Amino acid sequence: MLGLLRQLRDEYRLAIVLITHEMDAVRAAADAVAEIRDGAIVQYGQVKELLARPDSLLGQQLLPLSPIAVNSDLLLRLSYRWDVPVATDWISRLSHQHALQIDLLGGHVEVINGQLAGRLQVGVRFQGQRLSADRTIVLLAQLGIAAEILAHAPELQEAV
Template structure:
């Protein structure tokens, strides 16, 4: 596992001015989990990735991998302990004059591993990434997605417990992106890896991540388990993950709804709610998707009362029983607890 505690990074300009890029970052990723780190350009994602991989030394705080604080090490000891972190960059960074097989073997050869063990490990990794048939191909003969898969295999050559994927799907076509994300999920499960996925793509978060942290101005401003965030109608991260475009509405009441994760949503919820309370319900917008094997969704509905108005608490309670969590976005003053 990886534990990042009170991690800060600042840079000092020649004139003495100090720029704080990361400010007391706390993040923990357990084995067998993928945590995505998202945020706008300039928020600090790239600096965080460099600090995690120890390409940059943190100004303060700690980075512990399996209980060992790597941020306090240097020299040969640091190089040895860094083997616990495999890194995949936006560019696969393969050596163009070496075959796929030879690229994966590089870190093993560097450590002096015997040839028999190298062959076994490289063969295993090529099979895991689905490219055994491309072992002798050179990078120029591979597609972008295939090169990235070889890069992932090389990152795993030394059996790390943590994998840092820094914008690993950026620039790939949609089909290759899906392949890489599915591969990361497969490797997470088979090797029990703690994976940190640095990305700006919400599609990648929905498809692969177990948890997500949003970083802005060098600080983590939101964090949560993906499926739990998507069950919160007022979550800003949920709005980014399953966006709903604002819709004009002339309804008496506008609700934003989220699927519950602990009970299934009734397939006929709209009909049942309409009939029970004599409502006309307009579906103003919806985003429903499979996320980590769960059917999750966010909806916006407009409600018109065809008879008397219903107490808000009663309406929201019935929605919960039907598998939906709601919050009012417009029209709340029209509803009183006693009518």
């Protein structure tokens, strides 16, 4: 899809506006990016300039994820559910209870009305007995976190 957008943009000299939280799409297709919070632009710049300035929040969100993803036993995209309050220490609790190393590869989380909201991408390494992917997803669901298995680290290692 992004390839088609780039092709149409180049062929017809179009300006294309994408409204997305998917920073891999921004990295792959955009020339410039703006971050909007509460209806106001808080940061704007050329993608290549922001990538060169990882000290900026938007620059950090655009950076590819850590190579740790390659060494993970399981890659997951996680979303906090609204119907269940999620404890802020869920990573350490799950890690200790089930001998997991959970590496936060990217994401964006906020507290909205007292609840965590956001999406993450994590790499899971099993240090003890390996849990099945289904069992891992059930454990996360019990904590109020929906999980989607990623078959492999996305090309540019998606930042969510």
